Amino acid sequence: DRCVKFAVPERGGESSSIDPAVAFNQGDFFNVGALYEPIVWIDNNLEAKPLLAESWESNPEATVWTFHLKHGVKFHDGTEMTSKDVVWTYQRILDPTTGVAAKELAFVKPGDVSALDDYTVQFHIGAPLAEFPLLIGNKFAYISKAGVGADELAKKSYGTGAFKVENFNPSEPVVHFAAFKDYWEAGYPKAPCIDLVSISEIVARAAAIATGEVDVATNMDPSVFAMLKSNPDVKLIPAARGTVLMLAMFTDTAPFNDVRVRQAMKLVVDRQAILDTVLLGYGFIANDNPIALSSADAFRSDPIPRDVAKAKQLLAEAGYPNGLTIDLYAGDVATGLISLAQAYQQMAAEAGITVNVNIAPTETYWDDVWLKRSFAATAWGARPTASALSIAYRSDAKYNETHWKNPEFDALLDKANSTLDPEERRKLYQEANKLIAEDGGAIGPVFATLIAAVRTNCDGFAPHSDWNRVDVKSLHCQ
Amino acid sequence: MIAMRLITGRLFFSLFTLVLVSALIFIAIEIVPGDVASRILGRDATPALLASVRERMHLDVPPVERYFNWLGNIAFHADFGRALTSDQPVGQIIAPKVLNTLKLAAVAFLLYLPLALIPAALQALHRERPLDHGLSVINLVLLSIPDFLLGTILMILFVVNWQWFPAIAGLRDTASLGQFLWAVTLPALTLAITMAVYASRMLRDNLIEVLDAEYIRMAELKGLSRLAVLLRHALPNSLIPTLNVTALNLAYIIGGVVIVERLFTYPGFGSLMIDSLQLQDAPLVEATVLISAAIYIGANLLADIGAILLNPRLRRAS
Amino acid sequence: MSDSPQPDLVAPPSRRRAFGQFWRSAPTSFKAGTIVLLIHVLVAATGPFWAPFGAGEMRTGVPLSGVSWLHPFGVDQLGRDVFSRVVHGGHIVILLSLSGTLLGLVIGAVVGLLSGYWGGWVDELLQRLLEAMISIPFLVLALLAVITAGPQLSGSPVMVALVVAFVYAPRIARMARAAALDIVTRDYVLVARLRGESAWSIMRRELLPNASGVLLVEFALRAGYAPVLIGSLGFLGFGMKPPTPEWGLMIADNRQLIFASPITVLGPGLMLATLVVGLNLFTEGLARILGRSTRPVAR
Amino acid sequence: MNAPDPPPPLLSVVGLDLAYRHGESWRRILHGVSFDILPGEVFGLVGESGSGKSTVAYQLLGYRHPNARIEGGAVQFRGRDLLHIERRELNDLRGDRIALVPQNPTTALSPAMRVSRQIAEVLRWHGAVLDSAAAQRRVQELLDEVGLPGSAARRYPHQLSGGQQQRVCIAMALACRPDLLVLDEPTTGLDVTTQDQIIRLLADLRSRLGMSMLYVTHDLGVLAEIADRVGVLYAGHLIETAPAATLFHRPGHPYTRGLIASRPQIDPARAVAGERLRGLLRRDQLPPGCPFAPRCDFAEPSCSVNSQRLERIEPRHWVACQRWRELPEPVAQPQQRSGVLRDDGSGPLLTLERVTLGYGGHRRHGLPPVVQDLTITVGRSEIVALVGESGSGKSTVARAISGLLAPLAGSIGFAGELLAGNLRRRNPRLRRLIQFIFQNPDASLNPRARVGEIVGRPLQLFFRPGRAELRRRTLQALDDVRLGPDYLARFPDQLSGGERQRVAIARALACEPELLLCDEVLSALDVSVQAEVLDLLGRLRRERGLAMLFITHDLAVVRALADRVGVLYRGQLMQLSSVAATFCAPFHPYTLSLLLAVPGARPPGAPALPPAAHAPGSYAGCAFAGRCPLQQGSLCETTPPPWREAGPDLAIRCHIPLPELAQLAAAPGAMIPTEAP
Ligand SMILES: Nc1ncnc2c1ncn2[C@@H]1O[C@H](COP(=O)(O)OP(=O)(O)OP(=O)(O)O)[C@@H](O)[C@H]1O
Ligand SMILES: Nc1ncnc2c1ncn2[C@@H]1O[C@H](COP(=O)(O)OP(=O)(O)OP(=O)(O)O)[C@@H](O)[C@H]1O
Ligand SMILES: [Mg+2]
Ligand SMILES: [Mg+2]
DSSP, rough: OOOOEESSSSSOOGOOOOOOOGOOOOHHHHHHHOOOOSSEOOOTTTTEEEESSEEEETTTTSEEEEEEEOOSSSSSOBBBHHHHHHHHHHHHHHHHOOOOHHTTTTTTTTTGGEEEEEEEEEEEEEEOOOTTHHTTTTOOOOOOOTTTTTTHHHHHHOOSEEESSSOOOOSSSSSSEEEEOOSSTTTTSSSEEEEEEEEOOOOHHOOOOOTTOOSEESOOOOOGHHHHEEEEEEEEEEEEEEEEEEEEETSEEEEEEETHHHHHHTOOOOOOHHHHHTTTTOEEEESSSOOOSSSSSSOSSOOOOOHHHHHHHHHHHTTTTOOEEEEEEEEETSTTHHHHHHHHHHHHHHTTTEEEEEESSSSSSIIIIIISSSSEEEOOOOHHHHHHHHHSSSOOTTTTOOOOOOOHHHHHHHHHHOOOHHHHHHHHHHHHHHHHHHSSEEEEEEEEEEEEEETTTTSOOOOOOOOOOOHHHHHOEO | OHHHHHHHHHHHHHHHHHHHHHHHHHHHHHSSSHHHHHHHGGGGHHHHHHHHHHHHHHTTTTTHHHOOOOOOOOHHHHOOOOOOSSSHHHHHHHHHHHHHHHHHHHHHHHEEEEEEEEHHHHHHHHSHHHHHHHHHHHHHHHHHOHHHHHHHHHHHIIIIIIIOOOOOOOSSSOOHHHHHHHHHHHHHHHHHHHHHHHHHHHHHHHHHHHHHHHHHHHHHHHTTOOOIIIIIHHHHHHHHHHHHHHHHHHHHHHHHHHHHHHTTOOOOOOHHHHHHHHHHHHHHHHHHHHHHHHHHHHHHHHHHHHHHHOOOOHHHHO | OOOOOOOOOHHHHHHHHHHHHHHHHHHHHHHHHHHHHHHHHHHHHHHHOOOSOOOOOOOOOSSTOOOOOSOOTTTTTSSSSSHHHHHHHHHHHHHHHHHHHHHHHHHEEEEHHHHHOOOHHHHHHHHHHHHHHHOHHHHHHHHHHHHHHHHGGTTTTHHHHHHHHHHHHHHHHHHHHHHHHHTTSSSHHHHHHHHHHOOHHIIIIIIIHHHHHHHHHHHHHHHHHHHHHHHHHHHHTOOOOTOOOOHHHHHHHHHHGTTTTTTHHHHHHHHHHHHHHHHHHHHHHHHHHHHHHHHHOOO | OOOOOSSSSSEEEEEEEEEEEETEEEEEEEEEEEEEEEEOOOEEOOOOTSSSSHHHHHHHTTTTOOEEEEEEEEEEEEEEEETTHHHHHHHHTTTTTTTEEOOHHHHHSTTTOOOOHHOOOHHHHHSSSSOOOOOOOOHHHHHHTTOOOOOGGSOOOGGGGGHHHHHHHHHHTTTOSSSSSEEEEETTTHHHHHHHHHHHHHHHHHHHHEEEEEEEEHHHHHHHHOOOOOEEEEEEEEEEEEEEHHHHOOOOOOOHHHHHSSOOSSSGGGOOSSSSOOOOOOOGGOOSSSSTGGGGSSOOOOGGSSOOOOOEEEETTEEEEEETOOOOOOOOOOOOOOOOOOOOOOOOEEEEEEEEEOHHHHTTTOOOSSEEEEEEEEEETEEEEEOOTTSSHHHHHHHHHHSOOOOEEEEEEEEEEOOEEEEEEGHHHHHHHHHEEEEHHHSSOTTTSSSHHHHHHHHHHHHHOOOOHHHHHHHHHHTTTTTTTTTOOGGGGGHHHHHHHHHHHHHHTTTTOOOEEESHHHHHHHHHHHHHHHEEEEEEHHHHHEEEEEEEEEHHHHHHHHHEEEEEEEEEEEEEHOOOOOHHSSOHHHHHHHHHSSSTTSSOOOOOOOOOOSSOOOOSSSSTTTTTTTHHHHHHHSSOOEEEOOOOTTTEESSSSSSHHHHHHHHGGGOOOOOOO
């Protein structure tokens, strides 16, 4: 086996980092995924699996959660990982000044974490949370050695991951990951080392994988599949789930504050057409909510059909008999967003809805447009249902991009959180999805599948449904 | 000796220009709408983080004062401050990238000279003949192809189809010169072509202008060969506007190189500049733009000096 | 461009015959260029009426299904007929490029020539300013403009044209000045000064005609490059609003389709190329006609 | 056709036909031109502007203008036809065996190259010298040969005055000691003394090296000096060839007669009998037969139909005129002299008071000013000539008056008011009233403007006429210089040298000025035009009361035109006198030497002036000291000479007692030849 060359689209240049708490873009998350491990691993189907924690249990109310850590897990510096490291890590990432994790882990307070003994960690949380393990396995919650501060973490890896980095320099074009000899799981990692490069240009990335200059390239765009498919040395590996592409309307702003308008705007969407064009078929249909149709939590498994006539009628009822004109903002912040906007423009036109597509600059999109414009395109990586629903749709959600405040929905989520029986919970989730789809302000026609191109002489790698997660310990090439 | 005085004058003015640029760019960064700090953190900004960034950028200090502090540090301590995103000295970050880009630019320039001069000379000498027309059509076609498209086409041909050159130029260890050249040929070629088509066009027309001059006929009647006439009498007198084009081209290399760098994944200065712009890393942006401006201005200085040396009349004019 | 002979001084025998003669004696490059341009203008003007599909119309065919009789330039990812889009976009490209470049040329030429003629500190100051502007890489310049203008302003044709002019003017000015510096050393400029001509009229009468060659070429090159520039502006999110079928934008967008369906890029590219070539041939010929009418032809 | 007399000719032109493209059509410029040049012979080619002299000359170097076409004939040199040999062969000959001295040095020298390099280039290229050191030495010799200071080598062309530039060209041509020297009006625009020296130099070279020459000019006087045989070209037809002496005494062709008669003469006694030429060569209206018929006084209807062939009328004398036998003896005509107007007492129009002029460079390098306190006046409708050799500062004076060069000291007054030194601060009226006509028409006409605009512009600017009016006055102005309406739409490079200068004059006249500053305006013109322009200027002065500062070096012209003459030497006024007084004793020594230098006017055996000393010995004494034939020992060297009234309208700056000067003039032969140091 030889050193593997791994290509990701972006590596934020100077901003790139190997500190789990401040991971930001794909490159960062690759770094973190290769160097660090969480106690709970979210697998490709977005279910919680033990990793550094062998097992866990909770009290009936789901307010006290106890995790039992693996024994003999070593950090890269040779010391053993114990509960105090876990506690230290959580306390660190929950501190608002450290990073942004605090936002997503709002349900835990630094004080809630405690170590019972060297291998047992306990969380005392205020409100019941049935899917705590799923949520605690957050993308930032990677365990680093206790007492090691941001400065060291920026230069050197202090994790338990299968690979390690001796000295990290963000301006280096190539990051060299060396296999970690004392990795706890025997026989891993498979590859002696990995060289991480970033090739932002899709064409270049395709060329590089086609000519074997790199062994793995993630986030391949449908437009290059034709070429790669014909190449016998390359195989395309899709992820199980995908990123949902959405058009978010402010439900508290005219004309979207009228639910009939929102429904009309959803009805004009031809989901299949969008899938076939914008994604060239590489994805799944979505029903205006972040839950995949294939998931058991989905409220219906068939696409919502298009119905222009109904849309027209709804608009008329809402007081727009001869259509309306609206501005839609999009940016090149996720594959297909701009195309989606244009496609939607065409479809809406047939219902008398005139959409002006404004393309906003990529670099300022997230802070000038998103959450600021009443109708804007956005994208969400695949998440476990619990977090997917809470992160952007709760009334008090930090990223409530639709300004949607629905007490009924909030109640459903709270109920679900305190419901331990999976079946019960599922029903509640389905209710919630339905609400989003029918009353919410998000138009979500499709999920874009993440697809990685891998040289045929390489093995043991599949892209994760959530682009924030990478697992490369079994990746290897001849 | 008059020339000497002129040149020193130019030098002084170039410095002045540089200061002008620094002011412009600083203002431009300052007046960019929205809060710089929040832009850096973008989607995941938290009040605490914002506060810390603001503090690091001294956003509390009034702009004018900040400008002069900044300029002073650059001028007197060659200190560009620290990058916001990776809390490192800007100088350290930029230095290697500048080196890379200069390497690339050097190769591009070597390719550029023949690509610009030879066709122009051929065309001027075979004016209005098929060769001339043929070359100018080729020239025009190349001119009309956007550089990113040109690069893409070159990549598909040379990388995917024939596999002569690598797709990614900057990421391999380029220990030996040979390897380096092999790696950067394509990006350099792309740059060279996009620049040359422009310059050679210019040069051809100037050459033709000059070739009509009586002193050219005189030179011919001295018995000089076509080539000698061209090199000794025509070129020097037709180079002046071309020099300016070349200077502009250099600006292009430094500024527009980003597209080529992106395309061929070359860790150069241009991408750094655009990246830092996208990251809104103010100190980095200011530094990079300032440096690229400096390079361009330097090139211009050379062009002006060249013009002074080439056209004695200017010395009297000034 | 150059001051044409005052009609009252040259008495044309008959408009039509005069034109016929003119056309016959015009250089081939001029004829070729004119024809190409005429075709382009014709297409641009009438295209929208006979184009097989709408500019943004989807589902015209299987996405990325290559060349066919129905789709000479193929179908893009959104299932739009590229040929129709190109046809629809013609007038936009031409108008935008020309207006932008023309504005830049006028500003640039005037500033450059005058500055070259005045010389002295005015010249120096102007040059410093222009240099300062040029020395900021135009991508950065545009990007800053984008960020400053904010999203709502993006995509308005006027803004695009302005940006083109904004980027071009200083560069053209430099070129013009270089030419002027050479011309002002000639005696006929002296004569004009003795006559007491204003700087403006000397610029118009003595400098401009003699710089017209350089300027025309400059114009042709810039105008030809404008669609490309506009395209890269589109890259930065400052081009025309999609689905505006502006060619540069199309090339930029479809670039990654070059594997799947090259024609979707090469089609617009071809149109752009012919336009630029035509424009240049035309201007080249024009330069010669405006210049010394019996411009010697090489041995 | 010439009787093939031994030795065989070095070069022979045989039935040369050539045409230029004019738009679509081709226009015949040369019609079966044939002549031989024997080894060591100087063949003079004379003819008016536009007759095709230059065209012929260039064919001798096998050079064809891109839009010229050979339609027949050959140029045989050493058994090779220069019109049809390989470019490489040609290159070996050009500059080495056959060298050219161009018509117009200003545009013929490479602007961005130091003079020395341009000369050395030829030497090195043809392997005349081995290393650059040798080249440099040779360059110095050559410069010395043509009477340029060694310092000129380091100059750029634009830093030299017209005369100095032409010398450089000649040096370049002589570099390889060619067998055949082609001179296209080499002394046009040179001052007399220089011209004289150059002609002597050429004569000397030819006797030393047996160098053959084709000497193209329109100045018959020059040919009298140097040419063995002369060919007269008219509208591309060679109409007469004869030995120089014969031609001058027994011109066969009416045209030749007119040509000779048209020359202004210094002393009226020498005026040649004969009708002066009338009209002008118009290529657009040539009859199929004798091209001269339209202008010929003796023409009969048949002339313009049957074409003329060269007939042998006496040994070595050929004429192409069917009526040469019947031609009557020429009748002598009184030399026409535009009536002298005295100052009408209303005070002078232009006054220069102790004006001192210099260029930035001069002051910086501690050189003396180019012109030292010059005091001179020009009365209303008076023509004051300013003569002096090249570099004496004539143009500089004109520049100062026109406001291009602010005086370092002194004052310039015009019609009573003081002229601002800087052009900007003069009002339009003054700008219109003082018009400058430049030395070199090609440089002073905008190549991208049509004649119509060039002439029309000042009219628009100063008079704001209506369209019709503009057209009328433009045509009028052109007509004043004998240019037809068909020139309106032409560009300068479609005119021959003469035609260009006339356009330049027309432009000035259009302004209806009161004072004309004419800087060598005639030097680019040929005799018939010169005569006409002279008349024209005289007429203008008479009709419009036009005053002129007339800068020239052609004393004959001075005599024909001027009222008073100022003699300038190294920026100092040496003599100021009425025309009459100028041409008779007593003379200032320098004035005398100028007179003696006039081609064709010098008594045989009279010595010429030694070439200009490279640097004046001392600025303390007389500027002429060191070159003066009868220098008064150290006196002239040390003390500046006094400014003395030496008779009615004659003032002289000289130490020498008047009587001496007076009797000096009586016997010019008495001047001791002092050769150059
Ligand atoms: N390149 C050219 N194209 C067209 N016509 C030309 C060209 N050169 C000269 N002519 C014409 O040919 C004729 C002869 O030109 P040429 O210069 O030989 O005359 P010339 O005797 O040398 O006149 P001058 O004494 O003024 O130099 C003129 O009528 C001129 O207008
Ligand atoms: N622009 C200049 N800079 C420096 N020296 C100059 C300049 N122009 C002329 N000179 C010098 O001034 C002196 C007088 O020049 P000027 O042209 O007045 O002589 P001129 O009498 O007109 O000669 P010519 O009869 O050849 O025209 C010459 O020695 C010349 O070298
Ligand atoms: Mg001539
Ligand atoms: Mg002069």
